[in-house]
Amino acid sequence: MAAIITEKFRLHNATQFYESFSETSKNLYYLMIGKATPFTSTTSGGSDESPPTPADDVSSNYYEWDQTIALKNISSSDITYTLPRRNWANGTTYDMYEHNISSSNTTTSGATNLYDSTFFFRTANNRVYKVLDNNAGSAYSGAEPTSESTSPFAIGGYVLKYMYTITASEQTKFLTTDFMPVSTDSTVSAAATDGKIESLIITAGSGYTAGTYYAAVYGDGSSAGTSSGAIVSIVVGSGGTITSFGLTAGSDTTIHSGGSGYTYGTVNIGSSYTFSDAALSSSSSMGSGTGGAVQVVISPKNGHGYNAVEELGGHYVTCRATLTGAEGDDVLTGNDFRNIAIVTDPTTYGTSTVATASTYRQTYAAKLTSVSGTFTVDEKISQASTGAIGKVVEWDSTLSILYYHQEKYADYGTNSTTGAYVAFSGANAITGASSSAAGTPDADADSAVTLAGNNTITFTNGYANPELQPDSGNIIYSENRKPISRATDQTEDIRIIVEF
Numbered sequence: 001m002a003a004i005i006t007e008k009f010r011l012h013n014a015t016q017f018y019e020s021f022s023e024t025s026k027n028l029y030y031l032m033i034g035k036a037t038p039f040t041s042t043t044s045g046g047s048d049e050s051p052p053t054p055a056d057d058v059s060s061n062y063y064e065w066d067q068t069i070a071l072k073n074i075s076s077s078d079i080t081y082t083l084p085r086r087n088w089a090n091g092t093t094y095d096m097y098e099h100n101i102s103s104s105n106t107t108t109s110g111a112t113n114l115y116d117s118t119f120f121f122r123t124a125n126n127r128v129y130k131v132l133d134n135n136a137g138s139a140y141s142g143a144e145p146t147s148e149s150t151s152p153f154a155i156g157g158y159v160l161k162y163m164y165t166i167t168a169s170e171q172t173k174f175l176t177t178d179f180m181p182v183s184t185d186s187t188v189s190a191a192a193t194d195g196k197i198e199s200l201i202i203t204a205g206s207g208y209t210a211g212t213y214y215a216a217v218y219g220d221g222s223s224a225g226t227s228s229g230a231i232v233s234i235v236v237g238s239g240g241t242i243t244s245f246g247l248t249a250g251s252d253t254t255i256h257s258g259g260s261g262y263t264y265g266t267v268n269i270g271s272s273y274t275f276s277d278a279a280l281s282s283s284s285s286m287g288s289g290t291g292g293a294v295q296v297v298i299s300p301k302n303g304h305g306y307n308a309v310e311e312l313g314g315h316y317v318t319c320r321a322t323l324t325g326a327e328g329d330d331v332l333t334g335n336d337f338r339n340i341a342i343v344t345d346p347t348t349y350g351t352s353t354v355a356t357a358s359t360y361r362q363t364y365a366a367k368l369t370s371v372s373g374t375f376t377v378d379e380k381i382s383q384a385s386t387g388a389i390g391k392v393v394e395w396d397s398t399l400s401i402l403y404y405h406q407e408k409y410a411d412y413g414t415n416s417t418t419g420a421y422v423a424f425s426g427a428n429a430i431t432g433a434s435s436s437a438a439g440t441p442d443a444d445a446d447s448a449v450t451l452a453g454n455n456t457i458t459f460t461n462g463y464a465n466p467e468l469q470p471d472s473g474n475i476i477y478s479e480n481r482k483p484i485s486r487a488t489d490q491t492e493d494i495r496i497i498v499e500f
Helices: 007-019 059-064 168-174 186-191 306-313
Strands: 029-034 069-072 077-084 120-122 125-133 153-155 158-165 179-181 197-201 210-217 229-234 254-255 293-297 316-324 337-344 359-360 365-370 381-385 388-396 400-403 430-432 438-441 448-452 456-458 472-485 490-497
Touching: 007 077, 007 316, 007 400, 029 316, 059 069, 059 472, 069 077, 069 158, 069 316, 120 168, 125 306, 168 179, 179 316, 210 456, 337 456, 337 490, 472 490
Parallel strands: none
Antiparallel strands: 029 069, 029 337, 069 359, 077 179, 077 316, 120 125, 125 158, 153 158, 197 293, 210 229, 229 254, 316 490, 337 472, 365 400, 365 438, 381 388, 381 430, 388 400, 430 438, 448 456
């Protein structure tokens, strides 16, 4: 059975995802960062130079939570619809908008789907244009367009439709090397007409009588086939051929009147012309030429420019998050990370309450006393009296706070002798395997400790749990990257593009 997933379905899913950030019963989305230790063939697979592809399985979700360092909320102002970035360059051949692109009617570039083609572009001034005609597949030749007219215009041998301008804020937040934000310009949208004919495809033919002629567009448009419907003017050059479509009066086939309401349309040409009107000065005959044709290009529903997201194929959503320094003392700066993920609706530690804060720390912490030596990041730590083991994420020597993880694989959480998972507990010494540093959890530390950024961690008998419940919510995106080092004076700008 032959079937397809349509562009409308992809856009529908993108819209549902986009709206879920701001609707009344919205989801809460968080960027997770983690994996402070290197990728190795014996644990995670791959290497730091060649990170492994994340597995989409149950165990991987548990492991990601085990190694998560921190989370930051992705708000509705941190997302946008996006498109593949296509920059304008003089001398480039772009595809044109057509309503019937398929495997049997490919674009100039050979695309079998309109939304995989190059029928729009962005200029250096961040204006975005749709190509309504590409001069029979020729290269653009001329100045960079700057017009923001709500009507199609001719330039560089092309006919273009201004769609919208990427704002300075959108450029900063969402413009990347490969993708660009898309939004609808309200002025352009208000000027759009449903079913208006704004583009034609011409077959030149030969042997016609030079001159300008007018023809009605037949079809299902309002007053189709009459002077009140769509009307095209056709110019036959001195060589007896119908010239290419454009908007330069007197030299190309043009739209005299676009009409409205068309979902299909035809133009009949021949030796005996099919339309005449007293208001139009036209010969009733084009002569005895042959092979010429005028094909009507049907505009998208509601007209060109009514909905740029839908018309240009905005079935991508970009999520953006920035991590600036320690971000409220939750996003530790003393180690690197290799995994980023998006989780929906995680809950606070030990509860079923969905998290709502901007940032969360996801490491365990121990407030130590009687410390000797300096713990080093990524080293194994152990507690001989309990058998607990883990790894150091960061050591705050000023406040004597040890941030650590306990993972369910390698030697960072599961006892190598018994296979049991044992939590650090009690006033028992914690020792670093490589640094030989040691310290005793402060059993009397039952109060909030003020951190460098004036936030606090509340310890109970010297220990503090992560702020979110491990394994809660749903991880809907995961990506492994080369190590990203952090610092207190550094900002990481992370963009995740989700394609539907």
